[in-house]
Amino acid sequence: AQTVTQSQPEMSVQEAETVTLSCTYDTSESDYYLFWYKQPPSRQMILVIRQEAYKQQNATENRFSVNFQKAAKSFSLKISDSQLGDAAMYFCAFALTGANSKLTFGKGITLSVRP
Amino acid sequence: DTGVSQDPRHKITKRGQNVTFRCDPISEHNRLYWYRQTLGQGPEFLTYFQNEAQLEKSRLLSDRFSAERPKGSFSTLEIQRTEQGDSAMYLCASSSPPRGTQYFGPGTRLLVL
Numbered sequence: 001a002q003t004v005t006q007s008q009p010e011m012s013v014q015e016a017e018t019v020t021l022s023c024t025y026d027t028s029e030s031d032y033y034l035f036w037y038k039q040p041p042s043r044q045m046i047l048v049i050r051q052e053a054y055k056q057q058n059a060t061e062n063r064f065s066v067n068f069q070k071a072a073k074s075f076s077l078k079i080s081d082s083q084l085g086d087a088a089m090y091f092c093a094f095a096l097t098g099a100n101s102k103l104t105f106g107k108g109i110t111l112s113v114r115p
Numbered sequence: 116d117t118g119v120s121q122d123p124r125h126k127i128t129k130r131g132q133n134v135t136f137r138c139d140p141i142s143e144h145n146r147l148y149w150y151r152q153t154l155g156q157g158p159e160f161l162t163y164f165q166n167e168a169q170l171e172k173s174r175l176l177s178d179r180f181s182a183e184r185p186k187g188s189f190s191t192l193e194i195q196r197t198e199q200g201d202s203a204m205y206l207c208a209s210s211s212p213p214r215g216t217q218y219f220g221p222g223t224r225l226l227v228l
Contacts, residue, residue, distance in 0.1 A: 037219075044220070044221045045206065046219070047216060091158075097215075099165065099170070100163050100165075100171050102163055102171070103148075103150070103217060105159070106157055107156055107157050108156070
């Protein structure tokens with residue numbers, strides 16, 4: 001079975017600064033996907049960024065980038081130039097490749113952005 | 116692409132009543148997932164459909180829960196004889212190979228009194 005651990009329940013960042021959210025996972029599989037999802041208060045879960053395990057290059061999406069360390073089973077999210085709209089709960093998630101790519105989520109981290 | 120929709124958005128019911136939720140996936144997506152999310156936790160997988168076939172059910176899905184996707188399009192999740200412990204947000208997501216990224220609906224928040 002796969003597990004995802006987000007050990008920081010809360011983090012805070014000053015607007016325009018950079019923040020890194022941590023995530024570790026455990027699996028015996030070699031082929032899988034990793035995701036960061038954002039869930040604003042009382043709003044829909046949206047995909048922030050996705051990483052395929054076979055790719056060595058770290059994924060980036062505008063201000064969002066990841067540091068994927070496959071050997072260490074670590075998958076952190078870096079948010080640059082933080083904005084007030086980045087305030088939300090962030091979930092790290094894991095999925096195997098193949099037919100049932102169900103997501104296994106961490107407990108999430110609440111990010112607040114100080115103006 | 117109108118996104119994943121769920122209905123109702125909120126449901127309050129009394130213990131022992133039956134409730135049914137509906138999910139409409141993104142139209143070209145053949146995979147549909149149900150998750151349950153309790154306050155302050157990450158979503159937990161409940162069940163998965165590929166087209167109309169229900170291919171996996173979690174241990175979390177007790178006998179009181181049933182899900183269907185009769186024509187491979189929308190899906191329903193029914194909870195019979197609701198209990199207070201069923202209070203949660205029920206999320207639906209859909210995806211399509213090969214990339215398989217799941218897109219979530221807004222969820223149905225259930226409160227069992």
